[in-house]
Structure formats: structure tokens, C-alpha cells
Amino acid sequence: MTTSSKLVTASRHSTRDYREAKRDWSQRLLMPAAAAIAVAAAPMARRAGAHAAAARITSGRRNSNIVGVGIAEKTVSGKPTGVLAVKFFVKTKFPKSAVPARLMLPKSIDGLPVDVEESGVFRAFRRKTGRTTADVAMPNPRERRRPATPGCSIGFRIAGDQFVMGGTFGALVKTTRATYILSNNHVLADENRLTLEAPIYQPALLDQGDIDTDQIAELTRFIRLRANRYNRVDAAIAKPSRTTLAGKDVLHIGPPTGTAAAEIDMMVHKFGRTTSYTAGRVASIETDVTVEYETADFTFENQIIVIGTGGQFSDSGDSGSIILQRSTNKAVGLLFGGSSSHTIANHIGNVLRSLRVRMA
Structure with a gap:
């Protein structure tokens, strides 16, 4: 530990x-x-x-x-x-x-x-309404951005479904063959319900993304969420239609400089679709949590807990945000849920290993 x-x-x-x-x-x-x-x-x-x-x-x-x-x-x-x-x-x-x-x-x-x-109550942090608490002085994460950048609005579409949702583009990751957009399963794969090659939009349709012009990627891989057992990550990747459609600089923060293991009392920050830029402190790195999703309650083991400094660290719509150590900008976690007072994140090492990718 x-x-x-x-x-x-x-x-x-x-x-x-x-x-x-x-x-x-x-x-x-x-x-x-x-x-x-x-x-x-x-x-x-x-x-x-x-x-x-x-x-x-x-x-x-x-x-x-x-x-x-x-x-x-x-x-x-x-x-x-x-x-x-x-x-x-x-x-x-x-x-x-x-x-x-x-x-x-x-x-x-x-x-x-x-x-x-x-x-x-701990809930998965995707949003189905357009409300935002972002600071107006910050870059607007719900705007159309080309290239799309980590921290901005992203989401999927289900044909015939009246609901749309929005989450956050977390980071750019890669293999030896391609680069990918990293976010959560529930942001890119709708809690296991989408099929591979499903279209991904920026901005999300919730944020006035256009079905005809704003598709930037296709769902490539996701780690299945499983009930009645421990999960480690809520993670998925999508391959951009063209490499020029996605960049790696996190809005307002800049590019991640690598990865690091989270530590208790580590000071961290993130940029997300709803609350934009916020800072916080790691309160725990080994907490098991039960989180409410649309399809089921899922239990996760050994998660990171972050408490905001000076206000709420995250809210619905911030799911998928990459959490970085403030002093180094090294990625430590992938945000996926929480409450008004507590944010929950997967350890970045578990995310990358599960998806067989590395930071771009």
C-alpha cells in the first residue's frame, strides 16, 4: 500500500x-x-x-x-x-x-x-441533461473541437432511443498500431449494451452534437461490467476515424507526462465536461464501492477516492475524465462516478493493462 x-x-x-x-x-x-x-x-x-x-x-x-x-x-x-x-x-x-x-x-x-x-449515494457520472457547473472563464468543454481534446464532451447514440447522454473524453492512448480515445464503458459502450464499431460523437448529442457531422470515432474495445462480482475498471476505447480528429492535450491543463501510482494525500486535478477544471486530494487508494448504474449496481474493488479542495471535484457528465497529479501532470486515475462530496476513480495502471494500451 x-x-x-x-x-x-x-x-x-x-x-x-x-x-x-x-x-x-x-x-x-x-x-x-x-x-x-x-x-x-x-x-x-x-x-x-x-x-x-x-x-x-x-x-x-x-x-x-x-x-x-x-x-x-x-x-x-x-x-x-x-x-x-x-x-x-x-x-x-x-x-x-x-x-x-x-x-x-x-x-x-x-x-x-x-x-x-x-x-x-455513489452513482456513475454520465449526464442525461444539459446542466453544467463549469466556470465560464474556462474553455467550454461542450463545444465542437477539432481536434477533439481530453476534457471535452463525448458520447454515443442509440437508434430509436429518445435519450442521449454526455461524458468526458479522458485521454489519448495507443498501441503499436493505432491511437484511441479513452473514457468509461458507460460513456462509450452504454454499460455493455453497444456493439463494437458503434459511432462516438464530439460533442455528445446531449450538447448539440450533430449525427451527420460530429461522429469522430467508433467503439473499439470495452471491459465488461459484471454484477455479483468485483470489478476493477469502468473503461473503454474508441478509434478516431482519422488520427487528426483527436489530440492529447487536456483542456486547460496540457498533455499528461506519463503515469504514476496514486498516494493518499496526493494533490490532483482534472478537466471534465460538467465541472471543467477542479482540484482535489486523494483520500483513499484502496476502497471497495458499490455504484448505482442504469442497468444494475456494480461493485468495484480497490478504487481511488478523491475529495475536492475548495468545492465539488466532479459531477454527472465528468465520467471519463483523466485525473492527474498536480505537481507532475502524470495520470493517476480514470474518473467514473461518485457523489456530491466524493469522487471515485479507477487506478490508471489497471485501466491501461485491462485495455492493453499505453498513454499516447
């Missing part, structure tokens, strides 16, 4: 202890019953005490108020403590007096600190 040098583990505990505890509780609380029972059986047989209580708390069923289980800094009364904790992310944080005993979370797990943080 790559953490901030400022954070310490609990006495006599290793990062492995945190990971095992996080995994055990994630399986019990985030996975649907059938999957949770299968994957949790072995760890539950090995452990006792606080861990064994999980079976009584959930009875093999997911607690719908819990949307994430991760490793992050513990806070007390809103103030950081400098100590790593197993953190539970909840839609709503209730007073202890209002929580039934069967749903009460432990104060510690085998001696590891526990923290509970309100995050709201």
Missing part, C-alpha cells in the same frame, strides 16, 4: 492486516447475498470476535446504507488523526441511538481503528 508518509498504522499491525479486514467486511456488506456467502465463507471460518459478528449484522445480506469499505485516514469531529483506519462509507450517517443493534458497526476490528464517513 502506498500511503502518505504522514499516516501511521495502528500499533502492532501491518498493512496486510488492514487489507484483510477491508476485504472481509467488503465481501459481507457490499456483495449481494449469494456472492457474499461464497466468497466470505473461508475468511469467516478463520476469524472470531468482531469479525464473526458480521454474520449476525448482515445475515448474508447487503446493508443498503453502506456503499464503501476502504482504508483511509481516521477523522474525529472532522479533524484528521494521522492514523489509518478501516473506513465505512455510508449514504447517511445516523446518530448511534438511531441505529439498530444488528446494524451497528464495530468500534474496532481486531485492534484496527474503524471510522464511518457519510458519502451519499
Whole structure:
């Protein structure tokens, strides 16, 4: 685990202890019953005490108020403590007096600190309305751009569907043979529902893109989203119709300078279709989350959590944005969802390996 040098583990505990505890509780609380029972059986047989209580708390069923289980800094009364904790992310944080005993979370797990943080509901961040919160002084990401550039509006079309959507062109990636537009599965492939070679538009049809003149690419590859199991990435690529139709400079930021592993407390920034330029701080790099999509709830393991500095880091329509380390402009994550307070991203290394590409 790559953490901030400022954070310490609990006495006599290793990062492995945190990971095992996080995994055990994630399986019990985030996975649907059938999957949770299968994957949790072995760890539950090995452990006792606080861990064994999980079976009584959930009875093999997911607690719908819990949307994430991760490793992050513990806070007390809103103030950081400098100590790593197993953190539970909840839609709503209730007073202890209002929580039934069967749903009460432990104060510690085998001696590891526990923290509970309100995050709201985690959703995939594609947009079906034209609203935007972008700063008017920034480049307009919803304009037609040639070449299309990372940070701008992008989307697909389903013939006969009255709805259109918009997401964000994340980055330009490549193989030895071609270059591709990188974004999310739900931005380019409509949550597994589109076929390869489906047309991709810039700007998205939601942002007044034209079906006849604004197709710039075709869907080339996507990583399938799967229910009832852990996912690692929400990712897809599309091949531009001509290489001159897509560039690699992120709006307002410039070109990515490579990749880096995210670290807790790393300062990051991004440019997206809805909120344009925002900056934030990495709060966790190993959080399992359940995210609401149109077709299903999907659970992801070991995701990055980003908290905005000075305001909201992202919103619906920013899905697909590349997240970069502010000091180096190295790519660290691919944004795909979150809430009004928390942003979720895939680790960029997992994205590139899954799609068998590298940064252009």
C-alpha cells in the first residue's frame, strides 16, 4: 500500500492486516447475498470476535446504507488523526441511538481503528441533461473541437432511443498500431449494451452534437461490467476515424507526462465536461464501492477516492475524465462516478493493462 508518509498504522499491525479486514467486511456488506456467502465463507471460518459478528449484522445480506469499505485516514469531529483506519462509507450517517443493534458497526476490528464517513449515494457520472457547473472563464468543454481534446464532451447514440447522454473524453492512448480515445464503458459502450464499431460523437448529442457531422470515432474495445462480482475498471476505447480528429492535450491543463501510482494525500486535478477544471486530494487508494448504474449496481474493488479542495471535484457528465497529479501532470486515475462530496476513480495502471494500451 502506498500511503502518505504522514499516516501511521495502528500499533502492532501491518498493512496486510488492514487489507484483510477491508476485504472481509467488503465481501459481507457490499456483495449481494449469494456472492457474499461464497466468497466470505473461508475468511469467516478463520476469524472470531468482531469479525464473526458480521454474520449476525448482515445475515448474508447487503446493508443498503453502506456503499464503501476502504482504508483511509481516521477523522474525529472532522479533524484528521494521522492514523489509518478501516473506513465505512455510508449514504447517511445516523446518530448511534438511531441505529439498530444488528446494524451497528464495530468500534474496532481486531485492534484496527474503524471510522464511518457519510458519502451519499455513489452513482456513475454520465449526464442525461444539459446542466453544467463549469466556470465560464474556462474553455467550454461542450463545444465542437477539432481536434477533439481530453476534457471535452463525448458520447454515443442509440437508434430509436429518445435519450442521449454526455461524458468526458479522458485521454489519448495507443498501441503499436493505432491511437484511441479513452473514457468509461458507460460513456462509450452504454454499460455493455453497444456493439463494437458503434459511432462516438464530439460533442455528445446531449450538447448539440450533430449525427451527420460530429461522429469522430467508433467503439473499439470495452471491459465488461459484471454484477455479483468485483470489478476493477469502468473503461473503454474508441478509434478516431482519422488520427487528426483527436489530440492529447487536456483542456486547460496540457498533455499528461506519463503515469504514476496514486498516494493518499496526493494533490490532483482534472478537466471534465460538467465541472471543467477542479482540484482535489486523494483520500483513499484502496476502497471497495458499490455504484448505482442504469442497468444494475456494480461493485468495484480497490478504487481511488478523491475529495475536492475548495468545492465539488466532479459531477454527472465528468465520467471519463483523466485525473492527474498536480505537481507532475502524470495520470493517476480514470474518473467514473461518485457523489456530491466524493469522487471515485479507477487506478490508471489497471485501466491501461485491462485495455492493453499505453498513454499516447
